[in-house]
Amino acid sequence: MSRTLLTIWLKELKDAIRDRRSLMAAMSYAFFGPMLMAVAFFAVVKEATSESDLKVQLEGQEYAPELVEFLQHKGILAATEEDLDTGIKLIIPADYQERLAAAKAVSITVRADYSERKNSSNRQRVERALTEYNQVVASARLMMRGISPEVMYAVVAERQDTATKESRAALIMGTVMVFVLMSVFFAGMNVAIDTSAGERERNSLEFLLAQPVRLIDLVTGKALAASTFAMLGGALTLIMIPAVFLFVPLEKLGIDISFGFGKQVMLALVLIPLAILASALQLFVSFMAKSFKEAQTYITFVMFAPMTIVFVLEFTRFSHAALDYLPVTSQHQVLLGSINGEPVSVLAMAIGALGTLAVAALILLAVQWKLRSEKAVFGL
């Protein structure tokens, strides 16, 4: 590294650190991002854990103790006095035992507001439980009459739920990791704009370009300053994540996250090439702009690209071997791999990092090439 590069890097950093407002802006994302996430998780966790206990109002439960017991096994409990109205009411008729003994159909009323969408899975659950109980009783009757209950089943659908605790954890943590990736793009943005479009706006660009400095040193120094901030944001987000989980009862979901210091350091290292790429991209765009405001507008557009890639991958669960090696997706895979128990190989990680740095270098070359043009510099 040339000393000139170091000089530029340090000077830009000093300038950026003194800019309290952009410092706060950068770091507040890293800080509030995980907080927002925590709030969202609270909702998710609550929703997911409510599955185990469903309370319904039971009328006439004294007529059918076996049925009530069966329902209890299925997690459907009788609501007590102090429970609020659960919206579902089961009415067991008084002649339940009599009709059962006579092998006649017993009708059990499931009373609920069937137009209410929120309760539909609960209603289905109750009805499913009743159907199952019906089969148990019917099978017993057939057996007593010397007929195999199997005659009742011509075709059986066998459901295999592949959702495991791990995959559920991956879904949630995947969102967390998108936040981490995004923090790298957001935290350095202000610095990137200030060292490029800002330099032009305050009329210091011409003087700087007239110094005996190789353009590539100049551009790289500025990119490194911005990516230092980007990394700071990324690291802060990584540090915040375990803190957030202290407040979120993930263990209720059966999610076990070991997010120790070692892993944080590893992930931070993986983010470094991405931070440089993000800053290079932002420099490229904002050197084209004539003012700070203009640059902000352009950058917003450019940020869509990597974000879209990550979000699409996150929600479609698309996977392909190449994703392990490409910029942005490689880092995303490593982050995901660190939580879903399918770690990316060291080789893929290295190739991904080098590839990302190569793309960043190409962009920086393009930036310095642009700065050679008098049109770009003086806006002639």
Next chain:
Amino acid sequence: MIEVTELRKTYKEVTALNGLTFNANDGEITGLLGPNGAGKTTCLRSLYGLIKPDSGRVQVDGLSPVTEPIEVRRSIGIFPDKFGLHERLTAREHIRYIAELHGFRGEAMLEQVDRVIAELKMTDIADRRTQGFSQGQRMKVALAQAIVHQPKNLILDEPSRGLDVMSTRILRELMFGLREQGRCILFSSHVMQEVAALCDRVVIMVQGQVVANDSPAALCAMTGKASFEDAFVQLIGTDEGIMA
């Protein structure tokens, strides 16, 4: 020593430089005088390689800014058309930054910075952040940045604009001092009094061409006018865009 030979530069429809030729010698103050839009800034920018001429040649101490921009920039100090300062850095930090970009490190760098701060009498503002500096104070910072590396050639684009009397005096004394040291000073201006008072040689530029190139006294003699102002007006054929 700056030599400009047959320099041409055209933007779309405007011809900024049209066969410009002149020399600025060491130990002399050369003034580039011309109305607004004469191509002064374009000419100066091509001296430090930020603008590439369509044809013609520039040589600074025998080196071309087109092929060896870094070397050329090492030997010149620049006071540009627009000098913006970083509001969050102090005056001293501004000067240090440029000294470091010119390759000065450690003790040598600090020495240069202290020297230039003393020379420009800016000790009182050296450690203040430049936010809120007056035009004169800002000019001093820019000037300090231009000379901190003790360049052999100094190029100033309209250096006296917006300056108060005290700052103008400092600027003038600085230029005389540098001339004594045998340095080459080239500055552009559209203010005649300034050029007449400061320059050993005046290069009068109109529409990208040199119309006269001599000492102020010789120019007066040449046109037969008593005052430099009259001589100038006669040479450029109009008084448009010129300040007395």
